[in-house]
Amino acid sequence: MRPERVILNAKSPLINSPAWMALLDHFERVNQIHMVDLFEQDSDRFSRYSIQFNEMLLDYSKNRVTDVTMQLLFDLAKQANIEKFRDKMFAGEKINNTEGRAVLHTALRNRSDKPVFVDDENVMPLVENELAKMREFSEKVRKGEWIGYAGLPITNIVNIGIGGSDLGPNMVCRALEPYSHKSLRVHFVSNVDASHIEQMLIHLRPETTLFIIASKTFTTQETLTNAETAKKWFLEGAGRATEDDIAKHFVAVSTNEEKVKAFGIDPKNMFRFWDWVGGRYSLWSAVGLSSAIYVGMDNFIELLEGAHEMDKHFQEAPLEENMPVILAMLGIWYGNFFNAESSAVLPYDHNLRMLPAYLEQADMESNGKSVDREGRQATYSTGKIIWGAEGINGQHAFYQLLHQGTRLIPTDFIASVQSHGNHHNHSQILASNFLAQTEALMKGRDMEETRQQLVEANIELHKAENRLPHMIFGGNQPSNSIVIKKLTPRSLGSLLAMYEHKIFVQGMVWNLNSYDQWGVELGKKLAHNILDELESGDDLFDHDSSTKGLLDWFRTNS
Numbered sequence: 001m002r003p004e005r006v007i008l009n010a011k012s013p014l015i016n017s018p019a020w021m022a023l024l025d026h027f028e029r030v031n032q033i034h035m036v037d038l039f040e041q042d043s044d045r046f047s048r049y050s051i052q053f054n055e056m057l058l059d060y061s062k063n064r065v066t067d068v069t070m071q072l073l074f075d076l077a078k079q080a081n082i083e084k085f086r087d088k089m090f091a092g093e094k095i096n097n098t099e100g101r102a103v104l105h106t107a108l109r110n111r112s113d114k115p116v117f118v119d120d121e122n123v124m125p126l127v128e129n130e131l132a133k134m135r136e137f138s139e140k141v142r143k144g145e146w147i148g149y150a151g152l153p154i155t156n157i158v159n160i161g162i163g164g165s166d167l168g169p170n171m172v173c174r175a176l177e178p179y180s181h182k183s184l185r186v187h188f189v190s191n192v193d194a195s196h197i198e199q200m201l202i203h204l205r206p207e208t209t210l211f212i213i214a215s216k217t218f219t220t221q222e223t224l225t226n227a228e229t230a231k232k233w234f235l236e237g238a239g240r241a242t243e244d245d246i247a248k249h250f251v252a253v254s255t256n257e258e259k260v261k262a263f264g265i266d267p268k269n270m271f272r273f274w275d276w277v278g279g280r281y282s283l284w285s286a287v288g289l290s291s292a293i294y295v296g297m298d299n300f301i302e303l304l305e306g307a308h309e310m311d312k313h314f315q316e317a318p319l320e321e322n323m324p325v326i327l328a329m330l331g332i333w334y335g336n337f338f339n340a341e342s343s344a345v346l347p348y349d350h351n352l353r354m355l356p357a358y359l360e361q362a363d364m365e366s367n368g369k370s371v372d373r374e375g376r377q378a379t380y381s382t383g384k385i386i387w388g389a390e391g392i393n394g395q396h397a398f399y400q401l402l403h404q405g406t407r408l409i410p411t412d413f414i415a416s417v418q419s420h421g422n423h424h425n426h427s428q429i430l431a432s433n434f435l436a437q438t439e440a441l442m443k444g445r446d447m448e449e450t451r452q453q454l455v456e457a458n459i460e461l462h463k464a465e466n467r468l469p470h471m472i473f474g475g476n477q478p479s480n481s482i483v484i485k486k487l488t489p490r491s492l493g494s495l496l497a498m499y500e501h502k503i504f505v506q507g508m509v510w511n512l513n514s515y516d517q518w519g520v521e522l523g524k525k526l527a528h529n530i531l532d533e534l535e536s537g538d539d540l541f542d543h544d545s546s547t548k549g550l551l552d553w554f555r556t557n558s
């Protein structure tokens with residue numbers, strides 16, 4: 001029997017709203033406009049379509065928009081009451097309506113002296129307390145004062161977690177590598193495939209290893225399985241550690257004290273956060289402990305400061321000058337009117353190489369929904385497919401499709417001007433490629449010019465004519481350029497907060513609850529059932545013939 005997909009027999013009204021209809025009408029008139037013409041008509045386009053925020057620049061001039069488009073997009077944002085919902089979020093109202101929770105990752109980086117209330121309790125003392133605990137612990141580890149059971153300082157930190165308990169701190173550690181402690185190494189284990197943890201542990205010694213078990217719920221199967229394996233390795237390894245030594249080598253980051261205790265970690269060694277912090281928004285909390293140890297608490301605080309500055313920008317700047325709002329509304333323009341299905345994030349900074357993976361979760365787990373906040377079917381596209389990789393590598397791999405494929409793929413190009421590397425010639429090459437790609441995507445390659453180039457290259461006429469259609473392309477591929485002066489803890493904080501708020505704005509326009517993730521539950525439940533079947537060898541549940549056939553294949557080949 002096919003499942004009933006939508007409980008309320010009603011459709012979300014967004015697409016009949018005045019602002020939406022106006023955009024639709026406008027789209028019919030402007031969708032053929034070429035950006036080359038827009039630039040030719042307006043020599044000021046760059047300055048009118050770019051915004052500076054601290055040491056960060058957003059250039060959105062290479063988009064298929066006019067002043068009217070932008071105005072209509074801002075009208076849509078206003079119609080969606082973005083400002084009202086934004087204020088509700090910052091004020092601790094329970095905007096996560098399906099779970100009855102506040103959404104307050106912004107409180108974790110609230111560097112003002114303003115209180116933030118959840119259920120009449122000011123949560124700022126809790127936040128400050130946890131930050132102080134993180135500082136004390138991270139400094140001990142960094143100074144070699146946190147001594148393991150064999151009398152040796154810690155040299156390796158292993159964060160065991162998955163999803164938001166892995167991607168955020170992992171990405172931050174990679175991004176801030178130049179700020180890292182030079183005698184500490186940090187590792188991240190997420191996959192329950194034993195190869196992941198085994199291939200890492202092989203290089204480590206129990207005496208000098210610290211495990212951080214990070215899990216909001218402390219019920220996540222992959223994380224707990226890896227944590228148990230780590231504990232076994234610690235106790236049964238060559239180092240002769242005992243149960244009493246666990247306290248020196250295992251700490252937990254969670255909201256669930258009971259489960260942490262049940263695992264065998266003393267609550268003294270537990271770093272807390274709260275249910276008003278979503279997993280994919282938790283890197284600012286104690287989930288960031290691995291990064292705080294790796295780069296130092298002062299740098300971690302700088303990260304929070306940078307995010308807080310972006311929070312203020314998001315709260316205070318008019319919609320028309322608001323970076324997250326502009327990025328969000330451009331995304332809606334392409335996703336909902338041009339029907340672009342995906343959007344690429346292309347960092348031109350090696351240290352931002354994990355940003356696309358991090359944003360995949362942040363964006364797609366937040367806005368991958370098809371029912372609106374009132375439970376009605378969303379009859380419009382919502383979250384786009386977010387993907388990407390380091391831009392310079394992508395140029396030699398998948399950019400062909402961006403330039404000449406049949407799809408419209410809006411892109412975010414991200415670069416830092418000042419590299420942490422010491423070879424200036426490398427930075428110049430990187431920057432030139434960054435700049436060249438967005439220009440090429442926008443301009444395309446003109447037929448006459450290309451023909452001329454072939455003639456000048458002495459290519460025989462008939463060969464040149466055959467090659468010509470394969471070489472030319474239309475351009476008009478939109479991109480945003482996000483340029484930061486230097487990738488520092490502060491600028492990273494601002495960059496990440498900008499994306500978080502972009503996701504928020506899009507979720508609100510689509511009238512989604514961006515802060516739950518019910519869609520991931522069914523797979524977890526079915527996996528538990530199937531695990532019983534794999535372990536017992538019995539057929540305990542009904543399956544379709546494909547799943548049953550695959551299950552049998554696993555059994556016979558294991």
Ligand code: F6P
Pocket residue numbers: 162163164165214215216217218219220223279280365517520
């Ligand atoms: O299954 C999805 C998810 O709940 C994510 O939202 C979350 O970041 C991840 O799993 C890990 O959850 P936890 O931190 O509770 O282990």
